[in-house]
Amino acid sequence: MAIFKNANKVIDIIEEFFNTIDQGVLVFKEGVSNYLHGNQQAFNNNIATMAKLEADADSLRREIENKLYTHSLMPQLRGDILRLLEEMDDIIDTAKKNLFQFDVEVPNIPAELNQDLILLTDMCVSSVSSVIPAARAYFRTPETVKDQIHRVYFYEKEADKLAEGIKRRVFRQMPSLKLSEKIHLRYFTLHIETVSDSAEKVADLLSIMAVKRTI
Amino acid sequence: MFFFFLTSGLFLGWSLGANDAANVFGTAVGSKMISFRKAAIIASIFVILGAVIQGSGTTETLSQLGSVDAIAGAFTVALSAGFIIFLMTRYLIPVSTSQAIVGAIIGWNLFTGHKTDFSILSKILLTWVSGPVIGAIFSAVIFILFRKLLRRLKLHLVVLDIYIKWGLIIVGAFGAYSLGANNIANVMGVFMSSAPKVVVDLGLFTLSGPQVLFLLGGIAISVGIITFSRNLMNEVGNGIMALSAEAAIVAVLSQAVVLFVFSSTSISELLIGIGLPPIPLVPVSSSQVIVGSIIGIGMVKGVNEIKFKTIRGIIGGWVLTPVLAGLLSFFALFFMKNLFNLNVGSEVEANEIVVPVAAASEQINETGSYINLFWPAFSLSILALFIFIIIYSYKQQKRRLAAERELLEKEKEYNNARKALTESEIKSIHLENAFLHNELEHKRKELVDYALSIVEQKEFFERIYDNLKSIREENKQDIRDEKIRQLEVEIGQRMSFNDKVDDFNIQIEKMHKEFSSRLSIQFPALSENEKRLAILLRLGISSKEMATLLNISPKSVEINRYRLRKRLGLDKGTNLIQFINNI
Numbered sequence: 001m002a003i004f005k006n007a008n009k010v011i012d013i014i015e016e017f018f019n020t021i022d023q024g025v026l027v028f029k030e031g032v033s034n035y036l037h038g039n040q041q042a043f044n045n046n047i048a049t050m051a052k053l054e055a056d057a058d059s060l061r062r063e064i065e066n067k068l069y070t071h072s073l074m075p076q077l078r079g080d081i082l083r084l085l086e087e088m089d090d091i092i093d094t095a096k097k098n099l100f101q102f103d104v105e106v107p108n109i110p111a112e113l114n115q116d117l118i119l120l121t122d123m124c125v126s127s128v129s130s131v132i133p134a135a136r137a138y139f140r141t142p143e144t145v146k147d148q149i150h151r152v153y154f155y156e157k158e159a160d161k162l163a164e165g166i167k168r169r170v171f172r173q174m175p176s177l178k179l180s181e182k183i184h185l186r187y188f189t190l191h192i193e194t195v196s197d198s199a200e201k202v203a204d205l206l207s208i209m210a211v212k213r214t215i
Numbered sequence: 216m217f218f219f220f221l222t223s224g225l226f227l228g229w230s231l232g233a234n235d236a237a238n239v240f241g242t243a244v245g246s247k248m249i250s251f252r253k254a255a256i257i258a259s260i261f262v263i264l265g266a267v268i269q270g271s272g273t274t275e276t277l278s279q280l281g282s283v284d285a286i287a288g289a290f291t292v293a294l295s296a297g298f299i300i301f302l303m304t305r306y307l308i309p310v311s312t313s314q315a316i317v318g319a320i321i322g323w324n325l326f327t328g329h330k331t332d333f334s335i336l337s338k339i340l341l342t343w344v345s346g347p348v349i350g351a352i353f354s355a356v357i358f359i360l361f362r363k364l365l366r367r368l369k370l371h372l373v374v375l376d377i378y379i380k381w382g383l384i385i386v387g388a389f390g391a392y393s394l395g396a397n398n399i400a401n402v403m404g405v406f407m408s409s410a411p412k413v414v415v416d417l418g419l420f421t422l423s424g425p426q427v428l429f430l431l432g433g434i435a436i437s438v439g440i441i442t443f444s445r446n447l448m449n450e451v452g453n454g455i456m457a458l459s460a461e462a463a464i465v466a467v468l469s470q471a472v473v474l475f476v477f478s479s480t481s482i483s484e485l486l487i488g489i490g491l492p493p494i495p496l497v498p499v500s501s502s503q504v505i506v507g508s509i510i511g512i513g514m515v516k517g518v519n520e521i522k523f524k525t526i527r528g529i530i531g532g533w534v535l536t537p538v539l540a541g542l543l544s545f546f547a548l549f550f551m552k553n554l555f556n557l558n559v560g561s562e563v564e565a566n567e568i569v570v571p572v573a574a575a576s577e578q579i580n581e582t583g584s585y586i587n588l589f590w591p592a593f594s595l596s597i598l599a600l601f602i603f604i605i606i607y608s609y610k611q612q613k614r615r616l617a618a619e620r621e622l623l624e625k626e627k628e629y630n631n632a633r634k635a636l637t638e639s640e641i642k643s644i645h646l647e648n649a650f651l652h653n654e655l656e657h658k659r660k661e662l663v664d665y666a667l668s669i670v671e672q673k674e675f676f677e678r679i680y681d682n683l684k685s686i687r688e689e690n691k692q693d694i695r696d697e698k699i700r701q702l703e704v705e706i707g708q709r710m711s712f713n714d715k716v717d718d719f720n721i722q723i724e725k726m727h728k729e730f731s732s733r734l735s736i737q738f739p740a741l742s743e744n745e746k747r748l749a750i751l752l753r754l755g756i757s758s759k760e761m762a763t764l765l766n767i768s769p770k771s772v773e774i775n776r777y778r779l780r781k782r783l784g785l786d787k788g789t790n791l792i793q794f795i796n797n798i
Binding site for chain 2 (some may be wrong): 014
């Protein structure tokens with residue numbers, strides 16, 4: 001039936017959108033690590049991939065939006081779903097912006113901070129990786145969403161703690177750095193942290209949406 | 216005259232449609248799952264079907280409560296009920312037509328002195344109470360099963376949404392059918408004793424007198440749905456409880472089942488057949504049942520979601536409705552009788568036993584004058600079909616044209632884009648051609664230069680050869696020395712390469728014209744020599760080579776480089792070549 005064909009197409013696009021976000025944050029993680037280890041060529045490749053994934057996510061989101069309206073699917077939940085997709089798109093946008101900032105501003109990062117920054121990126125990416133299954137669950141088993149999003153909150157908190165630790169270290173234990181460098185480092189820590197904040201926003205939205213959908 | 220008096224019944228039907236259709240399609244329309252137009256069409260068709268096919272059972276019960284035996288009385292009773300409903304609908308209170316009509320009939324009983332049959336009344340009141348309770352139980356059970364099913368199926372939200380939409384349509388149609396079957400008694404019950412004794416043949420089926428009334432009542436309800444139910448649909452859909460679409464299906468289904476059960480003679484007979492007590496066929500308030508159903512769902516989910524304030528308001532309306540309708544009916548009958556001198560019903564003494572004039576079911580079977588409406592009905596249907604086809608094809612045509620226009624515009628856009636692309640391609644090919652032409656010219660010039668230089672070199676060497684020869688042959692020492700000195704000068708001049716270096720500089724400046732102009736804009740204080748140095752640095756030429764090209768010592772090149780750095784304002788850490796490359 002045509003109506004189910006359209007529905008299946010929309011489902012496929014939604015899945016593809018989630019996959020794109022997932023890949024996006026993995027590339028982000030790789031990009032940060034390559035920058036910290038000075039692999040310029042690999043980092044440039046990461047930036048190119050990231051830009052492509054971000055553009056893909058945007059166009060997929062727009063396609064979903066169009067399809068939902070043109071086939072008048074889910075009129076009651078459409079608003080919520082589109083907001084969810086926008087918030088998720090925001091994650092990949094933030095990740096892309098961060099990588100580009102590394103490229104543009106070329107922050108001078110002391111090697112002793114590498115490990116901490118990689119760990120922070122790991123936490124942020126984990127928080128996003130945990131929110132994606134929760135978003136998928138919203139569409140099929142909304143009652144299980146709550147069981148999945150607590151991980152997001154955990155990783156977000158860990159990321160917060162790590163970021164604070166890094167900032168503390170930069171300002172208190174690294175007298176050799178200039179104040180401008182310290183402030184620069186603080187911003188970059190903040191930039192990475194925003195990825196997990198976006199994931200937390202999605203989790204908040206999902207928890208409300210799941211309650212609305214639980215019958 | 217009969218049709219004039221029937222208008223109050225039709226008005227009541229209209230009120231019922233305006234009011235009760237919201238119970239069936241309220242959530243579906245309120246949540247925008249189904250458009251109001253679609254809902255109104257489906258509800259109208261199924262209400263008429265329910266009324267005509269299954270409307271007799273409940274009508275009989277209502278006739279037993281008070282058989283209004285004069286058409287003017289029936290008119291007044293229906294008018295009073297209709298007016299009260301209209302009034303309450305105006306204030307967006309979902310009222311019950313059943314209660315209004317029962318109140319009005321009791322008003323008639325009181326006015327004419329007929330005895331109200333309390334056993335029937337208690338039966339009716341009991342169903343009013345049991346209806347919502349059964350609705351609650353049904354909906355709770357259906358809801359639990361439905362939830363289990365959904366959890367097991369794990370459908371994707373998009374697919375589930377499609378199922379729900381169709382579910383709402385099917386359940387809504389069933390609800391409308393049950394509403395027509397159960398509530399037509401409220402609309403046409405009081406007119407039963409005045410029903411025309413006719414049999415109307417419509418070709419495919421025949422309608423008895425009461426069924427003609429049911430059909431008219433059904434049509435009146437449909438008109439009510441189409442013209443006046445939109446606001447209330449949104450009120451019910453969004454007011455009582457924030458119903459999810461899944462819960463709405465359950466609520467409407469349970470309401471439809473309750474209304475169906477309370478109006479189905481076949482189920483009642485089936486129960487009698489297996490030795491169980493029959494189901495009382497009573498018009499139940501669909502509003503009461505739907506609220507019961509919603510409470511049932513609320514109890515399964517946890518009662519927090521029910522807006523008790525709205526429910527209290529509705530219950531208040533229910534108490535108010537029969538009382539107001541009864542009072543209005545009583546006074547209206549008084550006016551009708553005394554002011555217009557109309558016969559509103561046979562008056563009896565309080566202790567007289569009244570035998571109902573005629574039960575509706577008996578009337579349905581009774582044959583009266585035969586009216587053959589086959590051809591009118593047939594031609595009307597053909598006409599309707601014809602109009603439908605015209606409208607449909609017109610709409611299709613319009614849609615097709617719109618789609619074609621859109622396609623055309625897209626094609627135009629595509630062509631424009633292609634044209635722009637082609638133009639830019641042509642432009643780039645032109646540029647490339649110009650570049651290649653320049654290159655060719657340059658090569659040709661190089662070749663000519665090379666040839667000239669070979670000729671010139673040949674001449675030079677020939678000259679030296681001749682000079683050397685003449686020096687060797689010269690015997691005089693002083694002339695010999697003079698010739699050697701001249702030769703030395705000639706060779707020295709040749710070694711300065713000045714012309715070549717100038718040529719090289721001109722060529723380089725030509726090739727790096729853009730860079731040179733950028734440099735002049737950004738650093739206007741740079742001298743020509745400094746610019747040249749910058750260009751050579753950009754080309755990646757070493758200091759030693761530069762010294763040769765600029766005809767200065769390598770040490771001077773280093774000094775020039777240092778000056779250039781200062782002029783460009785570079786600090787110690789910045790790489791000069793990288794900086795120049797980035798300009």
